[in-house]
Amino acid sequence: MKTSGACVDRLGYASFDPIMHVEFLTVGCAMSDDQSLRELAASADVVVFHSTVTDLGGLDELLEDSGRDWRAVEMGMGSAENREQFGRLKALTGSATLPQVFIGGHFIGGLRAASARLQAEGRHRMAADWIGYLGLIPFAATAAGPWLGMAWTSDWLLAYGAVILSFIGAIHWGLAMGQRNPPPAAFYTSVIPALVAWVVLMLPVIIALPVMAAAFIAWRYGEYRFVEPTLPRWFRRLRTVLSVGAAVALAAGWLALLPFTGTA
Structure with missing residues (x-):
């Protein structure tokens, strides 16, 4: 994950590893306040604060395998300014050692806790x-039925x-419930698939099937x-594969129900 120039100017020097798809950030100038530190901790799905003398102990491999967007932030101790920055981090997390790992902007712990979580x-x-x-x-079984002369399986399909379309909408209801202050729109939109599925079930199957696919x-x-x-x-990848x-x-x-392509 890359950062904007403004972020780099404020927080220090950044480099990007194109193979690991992760940004390594060296904090080289003072973070103005605790809010800046919180923003940095939430600037990627996973943010790892570490020192120049500690490695990530295999956490980087776990993160890459997990497919998460993550960022490594190196905190030097060579100046009073850098030590002050670490003091802010210690006050925020209550931990006096590095590395420190944030997931979703929330402090998880050190390498052991983060590895166990991943x-x-x-x-x-x-x-x-x-x-x-x-x-x-x-899906595959009921879609094959009409091609094998069992047109009635199209109703099952x-x-x-309709059941699965309703289910994927409910996923987002659950995600909203897990947020501290979820936006009302998250709940409103999460019921749309169920309503669409209900309406589509009222249509003739020859019309309903392509409409459901489009949904x-x-x-x-x-x-x-x-x-x-x-x-x-x-x-995201799983959702794409399953939706397709x-x-x-x-x-x-x-198609199996169409007289010019199928068996009907």
Whole structure:
């Protein structure tokens, strides 16, 4: 993640590793106040404050594997100014040692606590991947039915699509509930997929299937356009794959019902 020139001028010297996709920032001038420090701690999904004599102990590899956007901030101790900056950090976190790790702007702890957190998230990610990909099986099975002479499975395909479309809207309701001061718009928009699914179920299946497919793509685009920065990178990729898979299955089931392409 790169920073703007203004941020670099205020906080110090920055370098960017194009392979690791992470910015390494050396704090070289005074942060004006505690608010500046808080802004720096929240300037990436994960921010690691470390000294010139400490390494990241494998945390950098865990972060890269996790797909998170992260930043390493080096805090030198060679001057009174730098020691004052570390004093501000110590007052903010209550920890007198480096490295110190912030996730989502919140202090997590040192390397051990951060590594444990990321490893636990890795297990959660694996579970989400498996459940998500298994969720494509009903799409594939019911989409194949009309091509095999079982046109009635198109109703099952549509019903399953409505359930999943409602579910992905509910994800954002849950994300909003987890925020300290969620914007009301997050709750309003999270019910849109369920309302769309309900309306689509009232349409003839020959019309409903392509509309449902378009709804999956439209909602994913909406996430990309308005919500994407708040979602982990791995989850964004998963959402894209699953949305495309659902839309393709719905479109395939619809094509099977058309007299000039399918079996109807």
